[in-house]
Amino acid sequence: MSPKIKNLLPPGNYFFEGNQACAEAALAAGCRFFAGYPISPSSEILERLSWRLPEVGGVFIQMEDEIASIAAVIGAVWAGAKAMTATSGPGLSLMLENIGYAIITETPCVVVDVQRAGPSTGQATRPYDGDIMQVKWGSSGDYQIIALAPWSVQEMYDLTIQAFNLAELYRVPVFVMGDAALAHLRESCRIPEEVEIVGRKKASGVAHFGTDELSGVPPMASFGEGEGLIITGSTHDALGYRRTQDSDIQQKLVNRLNEKILSNVGEIIETEEYFLEGADVAVVAYGIVARAALAAVKEARLRGIKIGLLRLKTLWPFPEEKIRALEAKKIVVPELNRGQLVREVERVAQAEVISVNRVDGEIMRPGEIVEAIKGVRD
Amino acid sequence: MSEKKGKEMEATWKKYLRKETLPLPFCPGCGHGIVLSAILRAIEASGIDIKDMLFVSGIGCAGWIPSPHIRADTMHVTHGRPIAFATGAKLFNPRLKVMVVSGDGDLASIGGNHLIHAARRDIDMVVVCANNEIYGMTGGQVSPTTGLGVKTTTTLAGNIEPPLDLCKLVEAAGASYVARSTVFHLEHLISLLKRALNLKGFSFIDALSPCPTQYGRRNLYASAAEQLKDLEKRCILLQEASAAPPETLKDKVIIGEFVLRDSKQ
Amino acid sequence: MNDTKKEIRIAGLGGQGVVFAAQLLGRAGVLEGWFVSQSSFYGPESRGTLCYADVILSRESIDFPFVTRLDILIALSQEGYDRFAKDTVGCTFFDTGRVKPDLSLKMEHFSVTAEEMAQKELGKKMAANLISIAACCAKTGIISKEFLIKALQELIEGSQRPVNIKALELGWELGIKAVAHV
Numbered sequence: 001m002s003p004k005i006k007n008l009l010p011p012g013n014y015f016f017e018g019n020q021a022c023a024e025a026a027l028a029a030g031c032r033f034f035a036g037y038p039i040s041p042s043s044e045i046l047e048r049l050s051w052r053l054p055e056v057g058g059v060f061i062q063m064e065d066e067i068a069s070i071a072a073v074i075g076a077v078w079a080g081a082k083a084m085t086a087t088s089g090p091g092l093s094l095m096l097e098n099i100g101y102a103i104i105t106e107t108p109c110v111v112v113d114v115q116r117a118g119p120s121t122g123q124a125t126r127p128y129d130g131d132i133m134q135v136k137w138g139s140s141g142d143y144q145i146i147a148l149a150p151w152s153v154q155e156m157y158d159l160t161i162q163a164f165n166l167a168e169l170y171r172v173p174v175f176v177m178g179d180a181a182l183a184h185l186r187e188s189c190r191i192p193e194e195v196e197i198v199g200r201k202k203a204s205g206v207a208h209f210g211t212d213e214l215s216g217v218p219p220m221a222s223f224g225e226g227e228g229l230i231i232t233g234s235t236h237d238a239l240g241y242r243r244t245q246d247s248d249i250q251q252k253l254v255n256r257l258n259e260k261i262l263s264n265v266g267e268i269i270e271t272e273e274y275f276l277e278g279a280d281v282a283v284v285a286y287g288i289v290a291r292a293a294l295a296a297v298k299e300a301r302l303r304g305i306k307i308g309l310l311r312l313k314t315l316w317p318f319p320e321e322k323i324r325a326l327e328a329k330k331i332v333v334p335e336l337n338r339g340q341l342v343r344e345v346e347r348v349a350q351a352e353v354i355s356v357n358r359v360d361g362e363i364m365r366p367g368e369i370v371e372a373i374k375g376v377r378d
Numbered sequence: 379m380s381e382k383k384g385k386e387m388e389a390t391w392k393k394y395l396r397k398e399t400l401p402l403p404f405c406p407g408c409g410h411g412i413v414l415s416a417i418l419r420a421i422e423a424s425g426i427d428i429k430d431m432l433f434v435s436g437i438g439c440a441g442w443i444p445s446p447h448i449r450a451d452t453m454h455v456t457h458g459r460p461i462a463f464a465t466g467a468k469l470f471n472p473r474l475k476v477m478v479v480s481g482d483g484d485l486a487s488i489g490g491n492h493l494i495h496a497a498r499r500d501i502d503m504v505v506v507c508a509n510n511e512i513y514g515m516t517g518g519q520v521s522p523t524t525g526l527g528v529k530t531t532t533t534l535a536g537n538i539e540p541p542l543d544l545c546k547l548v549e550a551a552g553a554s555y556v557a558r559s560t561v562f563h564l565e566h567l568i569s570l571l572k573r574a575l576n577l578k579g580f581s582f583i584d585a586l587s588p589c590p591t592q593y594g595r596r597n598l599y600a601s602a603a604e605q606l607k608d609l610e611k612r613c614i615l616l617q618e619a620s621a622a623p624p625e626t627l628k629d630k631v632i633i634g635e636f637v638l639r640d641s642k643q
Numbered sequence: 644m645n646d647t648k649k650e651i652r653i654a655g656l657g658g659q660g661v662v663f664a665a666q667l668l669g670r671a672g673v674l675e676g677w678f679v680s681q682s683s684f685y686g687p688e689s690r691g692t693l694c695y696a697d698v699i700l701s702r703e704s705i706d707f708p709f710v711t712r713l714d715i716l717i718a719l720s721q722e723g724y725d726r727f728a729k730d731t732v733g734c735t736f737f738d739t740g741r742v743k744p745d746l747s748l749k750m751e752h753f754s755v756t757a758e759e760m761a762q763k764e765l766g767k768k769m770a771a772n773l774i775s776i777a778a779c780c781a782k783t784g785i786i787s788k789e790f791l792i793k794a795l796q797e798l799i800e801g802s803q804r805p806v807n808i809k810a811l812e813l814g815w816e817l818g819i820k821a822v823a824h825v
């Protein structure tokens with residue numbers, strides 16, 4: 001059972017921007033180190049933590065680039081911190097090599113990706129679901145990460161806290177996938193009196209990089225505790241020794257890095273269902289687009305269409321079972337891209353899948369989804 | 379080496395090295411093992427508890443100097459980034475005594491920006507560049523510190539790009555302590571390391587360390603020993619250089635302490 | 644007008660305090676017990692170009708947090724008015740000195756001498772934004788004066804506070820007295 005710790009802000013109903021809520025949630029979750037590099041539309045997180053972290057005894061540093069930012073985060077985590085960085089698509093691209101390092105060294109950390117229109121510099125202030133595949137596949141090798149998709153300012157708060165907890169539970173980088181619209185949207189945000197926090201699982205004198213269970217998550221120590229930690233981004237055995245020529249160890253490590261996530265999907269994945277019972281059509285949506293989707297579904301139901309919504313709070317690991325279980329004959333997947341997550345839906349769905357897209361850097365509106373739904377039904 | 383000294387050294391090895399990781403993985407004649415012994419002897423002489431130390435290294439042969447051999451916390455990270463990782467660890471836990479050991483390719487090329495900014499911030503850490511003037515691990519390609527005319531696998535006709543003087547770079551960026559020595563000048567190198575370990579602020583030591591396999595072979599050194607001895611010919615102490623006529627210094631490598639500023643004050 | 648949901652847009656030029664006014668309105672809305680979503684839109688250069696910010700107040704949780712049916716327009720500049728007046732279904736509050744309204748549009752128009760009052764009474768043209776939103780709240784009853792002032796006290800500290808509260812009070816008086824143009 002996770003201990004509840006007292007929140008840092010007095011409880012109450014705040015009126016926050018998505019980015020503010022995210023920064024405050026990090027503090028509430030126990031984040032005491034942030035390193036980052038300015039990039040729209042994520043910079044308010046960096047700016048707020050630059051003064052909030054020192055207030056709570058934490059450390060803030062603006063690094064020389066995103067590569068250094070994620071590196072400093074990983075260094076701080078091994079020095080004992082709960083740590084986070086925040087960026088947008090181009091910055092994430094720079095971080096990916098070190099994210100691979102965090103994965104293979106099983107470093108718990110949180111990366112907030114406030115997505116914007118791309119490719120490249122694209123449109124810095126426009127919302128987009130551009131990095132859905134980048135977070136999953138961008139680093140080299142074969143691995144699993146966890147990615148969460150908040151749909152409200154409240155969830156920028158709640159899911160950021162959850163990201164820290166999942167990171168500790170599975171010793172893995174966890175991504176919070178915001179976007180330009182959510183980052184700057186202001187909504188009421190309830191700050192609870194207490195939040196549930198998962199602490200670091202520690203043990204001394206043990207192997208910090210392996211367990212005998214295929215899906216096990218080993219405990220970890222910190223620098224300066226006399227453990228003589230050996231950390232490397234090369235393939236390593238349970239004690240941390242480089243084993244760059246041993247096929248068995250390579251296979252065992254890669255399988256465990258994957259299985260510790262995949263065999264716990266039941267614990268990790270969260271979705272929400274609206275009106276799915278008896279629905280002929282199901283909308284599968286995530287992030288800010290799911291807000292438009294819910295409005296659209298309600299409107300379509302008023303017009304007599306039997307339709308429901310499956311909202312994905314977890315994007316990775318992908319909620320395959322939830323999609324497979326949909327009984328609808330048609331599935332509509334609206335996204336702010338030319339169809340990224342829809343490929344995963346297609347991979348597992350038992351029904352016809354229709355992709356609805358918007359790529360002009362504008363937010364998707366309920367009316368567009370209603371039109372798409374009508375088209376699907378006819 | 380006297381027998382007594384040999385015994386002392388052996389004791390040092392045992393205290394500071396993980397026996398199961400020996401022998402060291404370096405080629406015969408490689409200077410990186412000497413860099414390691416210089417570091418350990420400086421730590422021994424400084425009275426620092428190895429348990430308080432964190433060694434961070436990048437990718438390359440030089441990245442293997444501390445990791446996993448030294449019996450302390452070691453972090454072997456991505457290519458070019460050890461200073462950035464070390465910055466995070468040091469800032470979060472200032473009690474850690476942090477030393478970065480990496481190669482010239484790692485610190486000066488792919489990681490050059492982190493070197494500049496850590497020096498500018500004067501982050502309290504010791505950075506040792508095991509400088510073999512070449513990319514050793516990847517097969518002997520040109521590096522930012524390779525001299526003019528030197529043959530490498532990507533400069534078959536001789537390097538045409540002027541090398542970077544890392545000490546000048548780091549000095550300009552604002553480091554508290556900047557010095558250079560070589561593995562040939564072992565006692566000198568140890569004394570610089572000792573000094574750096576006892577200072578606060580960003581300390582940088584450029585430690586020339588020959589690579590017979592990739593560099594020596596292609597540049598007509600008869601043996602590793604000759605390449606090592608050549609360091610003696612190439613180098614001149616700062617005090618002597620200050621007194622010498624500038625024309626005589628053209629091809630010389632100056633060794634010594636260039637910046638010594640205790641930022642404790 | 645829908646009594647359980649109000650979609651409000653404040654439109655003006657960068658530098659007129661459009662975003663701040665919307666934040667204040669939104670915060671006051673939260674205090675009043677509404678569900679609130681507030682978003683802002685501005686071009687790359689923020690000064691002197693069209694800038695607008697939206698506030699949605701709802702008695703139920705808000706599904707889609709952006710404007711789909713504009714109930715109230717608060718126009719601080721002609722550009723803002725021209726761009727959005729024709730999409731407005733409820734009413735418009737416009738700055739008398741800045742906007743020439745198109746009275747043929749099918750909605751109520753309320754003229755507010757916001758900038759003039761701000762200059763005359765407070766010596767601070769910049770306060771026209773607060774005068775305008777206060778007038779809107781007074782006339783439509785969406786938010787009480789008490790919560791507007793409370794929100795302002797949360798957002799502004801120190802010596803600037805009294806003059807801004809004064810602006811809200813002036814706006815409130817103007818709003819109560821405002822009559823629709825026809």
Ligand SMILES: Cc1ncc(C[n+]2csc(CCOP(=O)(O)OP(=O)(O)O)c2C)c(N)n1
Binds near residue numbers: 514
């Ligand atoms: C991102 C990335 N690019 C390239 C490499 C390949 N690589 C490994 S070591 C190395 C050069 C090492 O040279 P140096 O730092 O001088 O160390 P040395 O081996 O000479 O001691 C390179 C380019 C890598 N590991 N990662």
